[in-house]
Amino acid sequence: MAIVTDNLVEAYNDFYDGSQAEWRMLGAKSKAENITDVCRGFKPAKVLEVGAGDGSILHYLNEWGFGEELYALEIADSGVAAILNRNLNRLKDARSFDGYNIPYADGQFDLVILSHVLEHVEHERMLIRELKRVAKHLLIEVPLDYRFNVDQRMKHFLDYGHINMYTPTLIRFLLQSEGLKIVSDKITQTPVATTKFCEFEVLKKPKTLSRMLKIELEYRIKKLLGVLLGKCKAEQFANTYTVLTEKSNQNLQIF
Numbered sequence: 658m659a660i661v662t663d664n665l666v667e668a669y670n671d672f673y674d675g676s677q678a679e680w681r682m683l684g685a686k687s688k689a690e691n692i693t694d695v696c697r698g699f700k701p702a703k704v705l706e707v708g709a710g711d712g713s714i715l716h717y718l719n720e721w722g723f724g725e726e727l728y729a730l731e732i733a734d735s736g737v738a739a740i741l742n743r744n745l746n747r748l749k750d751a752r753s754f755d756g757y758n759i760p761y762a763d764g765q766f767d768l769v770i771l772s773h774v775l776e777h778v779e780h781e782r783m784l785i786r787e788l789k790r791v792a793k794h795l796l797i798e799v800p801l802d803y804r805f806n807v808d809q810r811m812k813h814f815l816d817y818g819h820i821n822m823y824t825p826t827l828i829r830f831l832l833q834s835e836g837l838k839i840v841s842d843k844i845t846q847t848p849v850a851t852t853k854f855c856e857f858e859v860l861k862k863p864k865t866l867s868r869m870l871k872i873e874l875e876y877r878i879k880k881l882l883g884v885l886l887g888k889c890k891a892e893q894f895a896n897t898y899t900v901l902t903e904k905s906n907q908n909l910q911i912f
Contacts, residue, residue: 678711680859685713687848688772691798691899693723695841699794699901701767702726707759707788708774709751712740719745728766730754759787766792775799775828776819785835789904795837798899799823801844801892825892828900837902844895849876 692714704724706715709731719727729740729751740751754760757780769792771784776799778784788795803822823831829839852872857864883891892898 677859680854681711681713682716683851683854686717687845687851688798689714689717689721689723691843691845691897692718692770692772692796693721695796695843695899695901696723696768697841699768699840701794703766704728704768704770705730705759705761705766705792706770706772707784708732708771708777709740710736712736712743712745712748712751714770714772715740715745715748716743719743719747722747724768728761730759732756757784757787759791761791763790764793768792768794768796770796772796772798773800776802776821776823779820781821781831782835785832785837789835789837793904794840795832795902796900797828797832797902798897799828801825801895801898803827823898825895825898828898832900832902833905836905838905840901840903842898842900844892845897845899846876846879846894847896849873852876 702725704718704726705728707730709715709729710733712729715727715729718724724747726749727745727747728749729737731737731740731751731753732755734753737751737753740748752760756778769788771788775781775784775797785795800819801824802819803824807822825842825844829842833839849872853869856862856868856872862868879894883894
């Protein structure tokens with residue numbers, strides 16, 4: 658099977674040095690909320706997060722009592738160290754892996770979480786098949802980067818390591834063509850607090866009243882238009898798509 662290349666591992670290996678901890682925790686809270694929302698009524702006992710980063714999402718899942726046992730896989734050694742340093746009481750194991758081969762037994766987990774990872778993965782179908790091997794339910798969240806003329810912003814997305822582009826319909830097609838059934842899903846816009854932090858703390862843009870009002874107004878207008886114009890328009894305005902799936906008896910896999 659494939660493995661991530663050495664240069665990619667090196668690029669992420671020192672990524673989780675604590676310098677952006679506040680930013681990651683802010684983003685992780687909304688991601689964890691999306692996870693619990695789409696899993697409403699589903700109470701998995703053993704949960705594995707693949708591409709767990711520094712454990713920010715696991716921190717909230719642990720705090721909120723989601724899953725009796727938590728496990729983590731990450732390609733960056735610095736990420737694994739950060740996860741272990743959190744001393745999460747529900748965490749049973751955290752280790753590094755090669756990006757594709759999951760070092761656990763068939764059917765070992767009730768749920769595998771892949772949050773903001775698939776857009777970075779070169780061989781996405783290969784990873785999805787490995788996730789299916791170890792769990793009945795897969796929860797995937799991706800950013801909705803695709804917009805008209807997105808190819809003209811290639812450097813911007815490649816700088817973030819985003820090599821795949823998705824819309825809700827495209828990710829549903831990918832998952833269903835791999836023999837997965839959609840159980841529940843959710844679209845979200847980037848929270849106002851997260852946008853403000855990114856603009857003013859990360860990107861260091863001037864914190865003007867006009868800019869703050871623009872962020873608030875844009876969020877509210879998109880939210881309202883999504884309600885008024887229906888699902889397709891709401892998905893078009895969304896920034897994130899979260900979907901819970903389960904293995905289907907109908908095998909649509911074509912490769």
